[in-house]
Amino acid sequence: MNSADRLKDYQVTRLQAMRSLFEIVEQSSEGTVIVDREARIVWINERYARRFGLADPAEALGQPVENVIPGSLLREVAHSGQPILLDMLDTSKEPLVVMRLPIRDEHGQLIGAIGFALFDELKNLSPLVSHYLSMQEELASTRSLLQARQARYGFAQFIGTSAPALEVKHRARRGAASEAPILLLGETGTGKELLAHAIHTASPRAHKPFVSLNMAAIPESLLEAEFFGTAPGAFTGASRKARPGKFQIAQGGTLFLDEIGDMPLHLQGKLLRVLQEKEFEPVGSNQILFSDVRLIAATSCDLEAAVRQGSFRADLYYRLNVLPIRLPPLRERPDDLPALCEALLAQLGGGYRLAPDALALLARHGWPGNIRELRNLLERATLLNDGPLLDAAMLAAALGPQPPLAMANPPSPSASGESYRQAMQRFERELLENALASAGNALEAARRLGLSRSTLYRRLAALGISSR
Numbered sequence: 289m290n291s292a293d294r295l296k297d298y299q300v301t302r303l304q305a306m307r308s309l310f311e312i313v314e315q316s317s318e319g320t321v322i323v324d325r326e327a328r329i330v331w332i333n334e335r336y337a338r339r340f341g342l343a344d345p346a347e348a349l350g351q352p353v354e355n356v357i358p359g360s361l362l363r364e365v366a367h368s369g370q371p372i373l374l375d376m377l378d379t380s381k382e383p384l385v386v387m388r389l390p391i392r393d394e395h396g397q398l399i400g401a402i403g404f405a406l407f408d409e410l411k412n413l414s415p416l417v418s419h420y421l422s423m424q425e426e427l428a429s430t431r432s433l434l435q436a437r438q439a440r441y442g443f444a445q446f447i448g449t450s451a452p453a454l455e456v457k458h459r460a461r462r463g464a465a466s467e468a469p470i471l472l473l474g475e476t477g478t479g480k481e482l483l484a485h486a487i488h489t490a491s492p493r494a495h496k497p498f499v500s501l502n503m504a505a506i507p508e509s510l511l512e513a514e515f516f517g518t519a520p521g522a523f524t525g526a527s528r529k530a531r532p533g534k535f536q537i538a539q540g541g542t543l544f545l546d547e548i549g550d551m552p553l554h555l556q557g558k559l560l561r562v563l564q565e566k567e568f569e570p571v572g573s574n575q576i577l578f579s580d581v582r583l584i585a586a587t588s589c590d591l592e593a594a595v596r597q598g599s600f601r602a603d604l605y606y607r608l609n610v611l612p613i614r615l616p617p618l619r620e621r622p623d624d625l626p627a628l629c630e631a632l633l634a635q636l637g638g639g640y641r642l643a644p645d646a647l648a649l650l651a652r653h654g655w656p657g658n659i660r661e662l663r664n665l666l667e668r669a670t671l672l673n674d675g676p677l678l679d680a681a682m683l684a685a686a687l688g689p690q691p692p693l694a695m696a697n698p699p700s701p702s703a704s705g706e707s708y709r710q711a712m713q714r715f716e717r718e719l720l721e722n723a724l725a726s727a728g729n730a731l732e733a734a735r736r737l738g739l740s741r742s743t744l745y746r747r748l749a750a751l752g753i754s755s756r
């Protein structure tokens with residue numbers, strides 16, 4: 289077939305397509321009307337005429353379109369030549385969804401317009417519209433949640449070039465590339481949460497949420513709902529709406545469970561099920577939800593001892609312990625002190641630096657609160673001094689009247705043959721009670737001790753000390 293034949297063929301096909309289109313729309317629509325350039329009706333189908341109260345379509349011919357169809361915009365289209373592809377037309381009965389198109393002759397001259405009433409069953413559209421609106425809402429809230437839940441730190445923020453710190457980063461990078469659960473072990477303030485953020489940021493899940501949950505900070509009775517969410521009206525006082533749990537919020541991303549050793553036994557079984565079966569049920573529902581969440585757990589307590597004592601399930605411990613990473617206490621990595629001080633002082637702002645004798649003093653300190661304690665101390669020193677150079681005397685003043693813990697007198701051994709454990713408990717009790725008494729409140733006491741508030745509360749609860 290040559291190109292002229294092909295063109296002829298195309299034009300025929302196009303004409304046939306146009307005719308079919310007109311017939312289909314005309315037959316399936318609620319009505320069709322054609323007007324000339326002056327917006328007088330030249331043709332209207334029976335159905336449409338009847339809708340506007342005319343028994344015979346012939347009665348409409350020659351009339352201005354607005355006389356028959358109040359509110360019609362066909363005059364505008366016949367004048368401007370601009371189509372109105374989708375619009376609503378209010379009528380005395382139900383509103384119509386209409387389409388209006390200009391009509392041109394074979395020379396392209398505007399000669400009128402055609403209007404189709406596509407349908408009147410607007411309620412058919414409402415599920416579509418409400419579905420669209422709810423999807424828009426969901427998208428907006430997911431976007432803002434995601435922004436709020438982006439991990440804040442990467443490996444660059446984890447300061448340290450000592451051998452133990454490099455080993456931590458090396459293992460953490462390997463962990464980031466895998467999907468296995470990670471268990472972060474270490475004393476309070478050693479950077480477990482910081483490292484969990486960094487692992488998430490370096491993992492393929494980085495663009496999905498990072499959600500953290502501290503077992504010690506949430507009352508036991510609310511933990512299950514925090515974890516798995518609730519079905520609508522799941523329990524008295526629960527919201528009538530379903531409430532998503534951290535597993536749903538973290539979907540596709542990472543869930544960081546801090547102080548996992550404080551997790552109640554009955555929840556440990558449920559967590560194990562999620563890890564093994566990748567599914568869970570919201571509280572008060574028997575709907576099974578699929579979970580795609582990478583778990584990073586952290587603890588400052590001795591989980592193996594907890595397993596031996598029966599307060600932590602052995603099967604969950606083994607499942608979590610696939611890739612344990614132990615964060616060394618600050619006293620085991622004194623070489624990192626200068627870099628840590630520099631980074632923490634830079635974060636605090638104000639251009640402060642440490643004098644060499646200040647570093648020597650810090651190296652002798654015991655750091656029970658580790659890097660959090662170091663950060664708090666430096667912050668206090670910058671608040672007490674105008675700077676820019678902080679010396680040993682200034683840091684000693686910021687540390688407070690008592691000598692640094694490493695140099696403090698050890699508790700005297702009890703003449704009555706007190707065990708190591710009992711002596712440690714007595715020491716801890718004195719330390720916490722003194723801190724509470726001198727600080728006046730738990731938040732300030734935690735700050736002074738270099739502990740997180742949740743760790744302080746947990747230790748107070750364990751020793752039966754009231755925080756008031």
Ligand SMILES: Nc1ncnc2c1ncn2[C@@H]1O[C@H](COP(=O)(O)OP(=O)(O)OP(=O)(O)O)[C@@H](O)[C@H]1O
Nearest residue numbers: 445446447476477478479480481482659660740743
């Ligand atoms: N290697 C590090 N480099 C820089 N800052 C650090 C480092 N490790 C910890 N920090 C800082 O020390 C503080 C405590 O860290 P983080 O909260 O991660 O400790 P944690 O081990 O999770 O403590 P807890 O067990 O009490 O919850 C934070 O301000 C953190 O940014």
